[in-house]
Amino acid sequence: MQALSVLKKTVVLSAGLGLLLAAAPAAADLSEGDAFPDVTLNDQHGEPLELPGDARVVLMTVEMAPADITNDVLGDMGPEAIEEAGIRYVADTHGMPPFVLENVVMPRMQERPYRTGVTEGPGDMGFMPHQRDHVSVVFLDGEGTVTGTGAAASEAALRQMLEGAGD
Template sequence: MFTLTHNLKRLSVAWAIAMACGLAGAAPVQPGQPLPALQLKNQHDQAWQVTPQTRLVIFAAGRKASNLVMEVLAPQPAGFLGSRHAVYLADMSRMPGFVTRTFAMPALREQKFEVGVSLDEKTLSDWPREDDAVTLIRLENGRVVSHEYVRTDAQLRAALGL
């Protein structure tokens, strides 16, 4: 009896540890943790990355969020994001392929700023997001300091120092 009870307790502890590790892996963008490495391309099909100098990741995972980012960034001069140690990352994985190829990517190629593009549904699935909001992920030396959600051009402009 003692052995069975003891083994069940050990199994319970092991299960709890495994679950905790699984949950930690399910949300990789957490304060204090390094930002997960990404192997993505930009709108010109060139390698794109978040560099160690990056201080802000502007992450859009839906149409409204993308439109908000475009509204704020489109009028800015070339080099604007770099001057603020910021990058723009768009999750376009839920967009139909035909729409992505025919409309979205050609429109992005016309922009003066670089956009990291994710077309794989799993790549950014655990990244923090809220409906109709842009996620701002603040970094320091490649580690996540915080993340917040913005829904208005005034909030995004303020975050970019405009």
């Protein structure tokens, strides 16, 4: 009986530690001067999207609200302006239920006129800074070196951060 009690305590402590570690910020977040890791994702059409490539700005969203913000801003810009500014967008969808991803999210993404990289696992973009309910923004020099990072929680904030992108 005592062994069962010890086992229960061990399981509870292990679960608590797991939750604590999952909630902790990633230690490998990018910062100014770092090289952006070379990553190849598929876009919403299954075509390879290489990062950083010639990107000047990489946007990433994990939650729905920041994805909506990003899609509104990029939708207003249009694909030509996005490409000219060197903006690349990644939707971190790896934690999404497969049914929702395949039947709701991907069809919506496929209707958009701009490319969206799609993650398949937590390691794909795990190096990116992430603040819950914010759009993660990484600025690059065009050769893959990080020149700054930020986070936007509103359309206005994201628009302001993207002003002059690619100049």
